[in-house]
Amino acid sequence: MTRTRLFSAPHAVAILNEAKARQLGPLDEGRLFRVLDEAGFTHHEIGKWYGEMPTHIRWRIELLDLIPAGRSAVEEGRVPVGLGWYIALLGEENQRLMLARWARGDFADVYEAQNCARAIRNDSRSA
Structure with a gap:
């Protein structure tokens, strides 16, 4: 099944390069990866362009399923x-x-x- 992309691969790569330079935290990475996933890019593609394995992409997206208290605890470093x-x-x-x-x-x-x-x-x- 071919996924419909909302924007081009070069745009996705540019976004990921900018994000990498900014050294996003894990939850911000998850938010970015979710947007790219919903825009039609695979975890394999996102990982290749970001320099990470597809499992890293999935884990960061799944991290967003934390309840708000959990997200805060991760962002503040109270939970690894x-x-x-x-x-x-x-x-x-x-x-x-x-x-x-x-x-x-x-x-x-x-x-x-x-x-x-x-x-x-x-x-x-x-x-």
């Missing part, structure tokens, strides 16, 4: 980006739970928190 992505994959109630547990210091490290988020997601998928 990778953990934020795992939390973004959860429903709203479980996002609140994970954010509260992280803020309280309930986890030994970020890996334990990621594993917890992954387990919650797996449990909710099989329910």
Whole structure:
């Protein structure tokens, strides 16, 4: 299936070059990548032009699924980006739970928190 593009590839490349020069934060990258995705470009194309893997593009877009408190926590550096992505994959109630547990210091490290988020997601998928 061919995707209809809202503007040309050279325009997309120019936008991405400007964004790269500005060193966008992860959520701003996600917003940009979502716009380009919705404009008809694939994650593979966006990644190639931005110098990242297609999975990086997908992860940044999925990071936008964080509830507002989660987005703020990532932007302010209170939640690591990778953990934020795992939390973004959860429903709203479980996002609140994970954010509260992280803020309280309930986890030994970020890996334990990621594993917890992954387990919650797996449990909710099989329910």
